[in-house]
Amino acid sequence: MGASNFVEGVDLAFKVIFGISLFFLAGITTVMLWFVFRYSRKRHPVAEQIKDNNLLEITWITIPLILVLLMFYYGYAAFSPQRIVPKDAIPITVIGKMWVWTFEYEGGKQSPVLVVPLNKPVRLNLHSEDVIHSLFIPAFRIKEDVVPGKNNFMWFIAQQPGEYDVLCTVYCGLRHSYMETKTRVVSEAEYEAWLKALPEKSNEPEGLVILKKNACTGCHSIDGSKIVSVSFKGMFGKSEKVMTNGSERSITIDEEYIKSSLYDPDKDIVSGYQKGIMKTYKGLVSEQEMTKIIDYLKTIK
Numbered sequence: 001m002g003a004s005n006f007v008e009g010v011d012l013a014f015k016v017i018f019g020i021s022l023f024f025l026a027g028i029t030t031v032m033l034w035f036v037f038r039y040s041r042k043r044h045p046v047a048e049q050i051k052d053n054n055l056l057e058i059t060w061i062t063i064p065l066i067l068v069l070l071m072f073y074y075g076y077a078a079f080s081p082q083r084i085v086p087k088d089a090i091p092i093t094v095i096g097k098m099w100v101w102t103f104e105y106e107g108g109k110q111s112p113v114l115v116v117p118l119n120k121p122v123r124l125n126l127h128s129e130d131v132i133h134s135l136f137i138p139a140f141r142i143k144e145d146v147v148p149g150k151n152n153f154m155w156f157i158a159q160q161p162g163e164y165d166v167l168c169t170v171y172c173g174l175r176h177s178y179m180e181t182k183t184r185v186v187s188e189a190e191y192e193a194w195l196k197a198l199p200e201k202s203n204e205p206e207g208l209v210i211l212k213k214n215a216c217t218g219c220h221s222i223d224g225s226k227i228v229s230v231s232f233k234g235m236f237g238k239s240e241k242v243m244t245n246g247s248e249r250s251i252t253i254d255e256e257y258i259k260s261s262l263y264d265p266d267k268d269i270v271s272g273y274q275k276g277i278m279k280t281y282k283g284l285v286s287e288q289e290m291t292k293i294i295d296y297l298k299t300i301k
């Protein structure tokens, strides 16, 4: 039995198409080699023109037509059930953001991994907060684009307990290849227990929650390590060389600098870093949230 209810159909469609392709690869190559041999100048010095062979023409229209209809049939039979979601499916909202996946369960509890019960239909409501992502669970044979402003969805029934990869398959920026997580398939009892134990609201400092929610920690570590950009650790109060309008100057990282960096990131870039990588958080991070972020940064000096 496949890891999900869609494995069998998708694999069958794949095998049919692959089989037909393989058959033609072998067939065409053989005929080509035969022609090279049979009609070389040595054996067939004068070319001849063959015209009007209705039987041949009907054959090469009919056979490919049947073959492409066959491919369509198996593809359609595998795909169309993926768009009909059972009414009792467990709704989980997937939030795609550069460059993390977050799974939000009913009641607003959030998790960085997708945990689902065995043999129960699950509906994933796909939501992007910035650019186009694509959620792919290879073991389940399902993939859908996660497009900002569009309510896409996908569903599945997990049929085998275990842990499976979850990937983003649409290039979504610098750390696209790191935008991966896991889905864990567990028994229903385990699922209920896990969901209950999932913390209602994070007890992390509010500023850190805001940083994580906006995926800031995808580029700026909080432990001093370098991911894409400067670490948040020890940032506040530090003096730094920045490029402003093409010339270098020294500044101290204070509240003003953090504010301007969030709202207008390309204005004063720390020397050695590139422009245009960070987007503005104007309208995404409020003044109130800004204060909480700054309060938090002061604590990890």
Ligand SMILES: [Cu+2]
Residues within 6 Å of the ligand: 096, 099, 132, 133, 134, 168, 169, 170, 171, 172, 176, 179
């Ligand atoms: Cu992505």
